[in-house]
Amino acid sequence: MFKWLHPYANPEVSYHFCGKLQPWLFSLSALFLGIGLVWALLFAPADYQQGDSFRIFYIHVPAAILAMGIYLAMAIAALSSLVWQLKLADASAAAMAPIGAIFTAIALITGAAWGKPMWGTWWIWDARLTSELILLFLYLGVIALHNAFEDKNLAGKAAGILSLVGVINLPIIHYSVEWWNTLHQGATVSKMGAPSMSAEMYWPFLMCLLGFSLLIAALVCLRFKTEVLARNSMRPWVRELAVNLITQYSPASHNCSNQEAK
Amino acid sequence: MQFSSFTDFINMGGYAFYVWLSYGVSTALIIYLLLSSVSRHKAVLQQISLRQKRELRLRQAAEQNIQEQGLTQPELNDEIIDQMVINATANASVDVANKTINESK
Numbered sequence: 001m002f003k004w005l006h007p008y009a010n011p012e013v014s015y016h017f018c019g020k021l022q023p024w025l026f027s028l029s030a031l032f033l034g035i036g037l038v039w040a041l042l043f044a045p046a047d048y049q050q051g052d053s054f055r056i057f058y059i060h061v062p063a064a065i066l067a068m069g070i071y072l073a074m075a076i077a078a079l080s081s082l083v084w085q086l087k088l089a090d091a092s093a094a095a096m097a098p099i100g101a102i103f104t105a106i107a108l109i110t111g112a113a114w115g116k117p118m119w120g121t122w123w124i125w126d127a128r129l130t131s132e133l134i135l136l137f138l139y140l141g142v143i144a145l146h147n148a149f150e151d152k153n154l155a156g157k158a159a160g161i162l163s164l165v166g167v168i169n170l171p172i173i174h175y176s177v178e179w180w181n182t183l184h185q186g187a188t189v190s191k192m193g194a195p196s197m198s199a200e201m202y203w204p205f206l207m208c209l210l211g212f213s214l215l216i217a218a219l220v221c222l223r224f225k226t227e228v229l230a231r232n233s234m235r236p237w238v239r240e241l242a243v244n245l246i247t248q249y250s251p252a253s254h255n256c257s258n259q260e261a262k
Numbered sequence: 263m264q265f266s267s268f269t270d271f272i273n274m275g276g277y278a279f280y281v282w283l284s285y286g287v288s289t290a291l292i293i294y295l296l297l298s299s300v301s302r303h304k305a306v307l308q309q310i311s312l313r314q315k316r317e318l319r320l321r322q323a324a325e326q327n328i329q330e331q332g333l334t335q336p337e338l339n340d341e342i343i344d345q346m347v348i349n350a351t352a353n354a355s356v357d358v359a360n361k362t363i364n365e366s367k
Binding site: 041042043045046052055056059060063098099102105106109113114116117219222223225226230238239243245246 | 271306307
């Protein structure tokens with residue numbers, strides 16, 4: 001059933017596949033983010049209670065949702081690396097961690113900037129905020145473990161176990177607004193059934209969410225390619241590729257050193 | 263269009279500081295992520311190609327050594343050259359490989 005997937009376990013095939021996807025993902029994300037953010041800032045209506053501060057929502061919520069989404073993807077990659085010893089899964093988990101950390105930071109900072117005018121405080125040790133902060137620390141821990149070992153297989157194992165343990169935080173973040181009395185408002189878009197917001201606000205939100213998802217996918221492709229190169233740096237195809245690409249980036253300096261070598 | 267003028271738009275109904283702080287910080291973080299990802303990719307490629315240049319230099323040095331020592335038997339030549347290159351590059355390569363992975367982080 002999954003036989004079509006097998007060639008992608010080859011680093012070279014995966015590398016070129018990501019290379020083909022990457023420009024499409026970057027241009028589509030620019031398109032959707034452009035539409036979504038202009039719509040959110042200029043055309044979406046102001047909230048009847050929160051006024052124009054509601055426009056922070058169009059960054060805050062996609063960033064928070066995607067921060068959790070990347071974590072889940074990273075944990076699945078870690079699981080497949082631990083169970084099936086897929087080296088490429090380690091590379092993709094290492095590629096995703098910094099992106100997830102940045103989006104968690106964006107969710108926290110925009111949340112603080114939204115909380116100040118609405119709640120009167122930048123930060124409160126509330127269940128939702130605290131569990132989101134723990135998500136940031138989990139990401140930082142995973143990044144640190146990936147860098148802590150010379151042996152990348154060992155590093156992948158250690159980071160993978162941490163990411164799997166950290167999965168418990170995801171339902172805690174999601175249900176924190178229901179389980180505890182928090183200052184954070186309840187779910188609006190990720191509720192089962194119809195979202196509790198008007199279409200005029202929902203559509204620009206969907207555009208932003210799609211744009212950010214595509215941007216993340218593009219970044220994962222780019223960082224995954226880097227990880228594959230670094231982990232396979234002794235392979236002939238990587239060596240050939242590196243020489244060709246460096247020649248493209250800086251033909252002049254390469255020619256000089258070539259002549260020196262001759 | 264929700265705003266009647268450009269000043270009105272910048273003012274964001276009195277929430278200018280918070281809205282533009284959010285959008286500004288998010289943009290800055292994403293641009294940082296983009297630039298660091300691109301530069302890391304280039305750095306890894308650079309390191310891999312630099313190592314090849316170094317291996318080439320080591321190989322040439324090994325060949326020169328052999329010529330100076332007068333070992334010119336054709337049947338021995340390739341083996342000796344290869345052995346010398348392997349000896350010379352083995353440690354260097356392992357160091358560089360580890361360095362490539364670690365520095366690229």
